[in-house]
Amino acid sequence: MRNVNQRLKMDKKALFIINPASGQGRQKELERSLINQAKSSGYDIIFSEKPGHAFQLSSQAAGNYDIVVAVGGDGTVNEVGRGLINSSTALGIIPTGSGNGLARFLQIPVKINKAFEVIKEGSVKSIDVIKINDYYSFNVAGIGFDAYISHKFAHKKKRGPLAYMQLISKEFPKYKSENYTIFVDGAKIQLDAFLVSFANSSQYGNNFHIAPGALIDDGLIDVCLIKDFPKFSAPALLISMLDQSIDKNKYDTIIRARNITIRHPKPLFGHVDGEPVNLGVEAHINILPLALKVTTPPEHLIQAPNILQPLMDMIPLGI
Numbered sequence: 001m002r003n004v005n006q007r008l009k010m011d012k013k014a015l016f017i018i019n020p021a022s023g024q025g026r027q028k029e030l031e032r033s034l035i036n037q038a039k040s041s042g043y044d045i046i047f048s049e050k051p052g053h054a055f056q057l058s059s060q061a062a063g064n065y066d067i068v069v070a071v072g073g074d075g076t077v078n079e080v081g082r083g084l085i086n087s088s089t090a091l092g093i094i095p096t097g098s099g100n101g102l103a104r105f106l107q108i109p110v111k112i113n114k115a116f117e118v119i120k121e122g123s124v125k126s127i128d129v130i131k132i133n134d135y136y137s138f139n140v141a142g143i144g145f146d147a148y149i150s151h152k153f154a155h156k157k158k159r160g161p162l163a164y165m166q167l168i169s170k171e172f173p174k175y176k177s178e179n180y181t182i183f184v185d186g187a188k189i190q191l192d193a194f195l196v197s198f199a200n201s202s203q204y205g206n207n208f209h210i211a212p213g214a215l216i217d218d219g220l221i222d223v224c225l226i227k228d229f230p231k232f233s234a235p236a237l238l239i240s241m242l243d244q245s246i247d248k249n250k251y252d253t254i255i256r257a258r259n260i261t262i263r264h265p266k267p268l269f270g271h272v273d274g275e276p277v278n279l280g281v282e283a284h285i286n287i288l289p290l291a292l293k294v295t296t297p298p299e300h301l302i303q304a305p306n307i308l309q310p311l312m313d314m315i316p317l318g319i
């Protein structure tokens with residue numbers, strides 16, 4: 001029996017799409033060792049050459065491979081995943097970004113060698129996909145402060161989590177909430193919001209949970225409305241994301257829905273899985289139930305969530 005299972009695992013046809021612009025330092029070294037392992041397992045490997053290329057590659061591979069693996073951060077996962085929607089091919093993830101939201105939610109290890117084992121040994125499940133105008137989100141999309149930061153960050157030369165935190169601390173004190181008109185499954189809501197998130201998974205990345213109860217396969221979007229709040233409440237809100245209690249904060253309301261429309265007098269800055277997008281003056285958000293297959297870890301490779309994990313992952317204790 002064991003031999004049959006092993007043979008089935010070896011027979012998986014997988015394509016690794018590597019974003020060479022993602023990850024840095026030690027991650028790069030580990031990426032090289034990943035390439036050797038993938039080659040010796042008989043898997044195909046290709047590098048994305050520019051933004052949008054990973055999407056083209058995965059669209060061509062859809063239906064022709066059992067798994068197409070995104071090697072990169074959330075932007076690469078989004079591009080590769082988009083090409084696989086409604087196909088028989090599963091998305092695999094080797095997370096090398098700084099947030100790794102979907103990988104963390106799916107409890108995929110962030111150590112490259114372990115994530116590689118998930119491709120070989122993991123199982124496949126279907127997850128929902130959020131559509132927001134012409135974009136697709138597998139993790140969290142939204143408007144407001146986080147989207148504003150994603151637009152600003154896209155223009156920064158300095159990358160990495162530290163540069164990201166610096167930008168937030170510079171922009172947060174002067175950021176003003178905006179008034180939005182939102183229709184949630186037909187019910188009209190008008191509010192001054194700091195941000196509005198559409199959550200498929202529970203977290204942005206790095207175990208910052210914006211929608212603690214979100215399920216990725218329930219056919220519903222967790223609409224997280226963070227109302228305008230006094231700036232001194234920010235630390236409490238931040239901590240409540242880490243301890244998964246933001247839904248109990250008085251400035252937060254979470255509504256589960258299938259269809260949302262937002263109207264705004266000015267073009268909306270949005271983000272999709274952390275990548276900046278322009279949504280125009282009207283955004284339509286809906287859910288595509290179970291439209292994407294993903295690989296998930298077997299029990300012995302599950303990365304249990306731990307708020308200190310992102311810090312520990314930065315310490316190079318081996319692969």
Ligand SMILES: Nc1ncnc2c1ncn2[C@@H]1O[C@H](COP(=O)(O)OP(=O)(O)OP(=O)(O)O)[C@@H](O)[C@H]1O
Pocket residue numbers: 019020021022023048049050051052053054072073074075076077079096097098099100274275
């Ligand atoms: N060869 C390439 N050169 C430059 N950019 C690329 C290339 N291939 C893909 N990209 C773009 O790189 C961008 C960033 O990718 P990704 O989010 O995966 O990495 P990251 O920025 O390191 O991760 P994180 O967002 O978690 O910090 C994506 O928008 C993708 O389109």
